[in-house]
Amino acid sequence: MSLKATQISAFAVTDKTYRKSDEKGLYLEIRPNGSKLWFLKYRIAGKEKRLGLGAWPDVTLAQARERRDEARRLIKSGTDPLQARKLSLAQWRSHSVCACWPGSAHPPAVC
Template sequence: MSDIASLEGAGRFCQCPQIAIKALEIKGFKPLDKAYRKADAKGLYLEVRPNGSKLWFYNFRVDGKEKRLGLGAWPDMGLADARTAHGAARQVVQAGHRRAPDCGYPTSRIAGTA
């Protein structure tokens, strides 16, 4: 019996593995009519907006409610920096803190926080 069949038989869903963003791919993400997201891993994603800005965010849940933390703007914050900030924020969330963690990077460049 295949692994997928055994998972389906157990009432579980098979999850497809996420493919992480590569640093060279980010330049190639072009703006569209609507904002779109490119997932990296474990809640980290890059949002590409119609005006061409590319912003890093971390999605997580606290008490069943979805939260979103802005980490910074690309290219000011590269992929490695975003992953570092994401890891630090993720540890704060996993420690049980109820508020959005402070990633330690200035967020004044993110729309709506200036």
């Protein structure tokens, strides 16, 4: 059964972490500290993985579903969304380091 936006704010905090599923692998994890985090559970190459999609209310239900759909498109094409995220983050970090250090000795391929 799909979640509704009004239900999310009503989920009570307990002394244990619990999950409320939406659909197509998307679920909201409610933690004892009060945080509510979106995750996508998926399988690729025979391994089960989970992709963090953000914290509620920063990421709304509609945004979480959009991110889930985008990740599912990557999975369908054979790309692991976790690896794609790590790669783009590494590229961003290497670019920002080069931008901060003009005249750095990094090869042009890195900058």
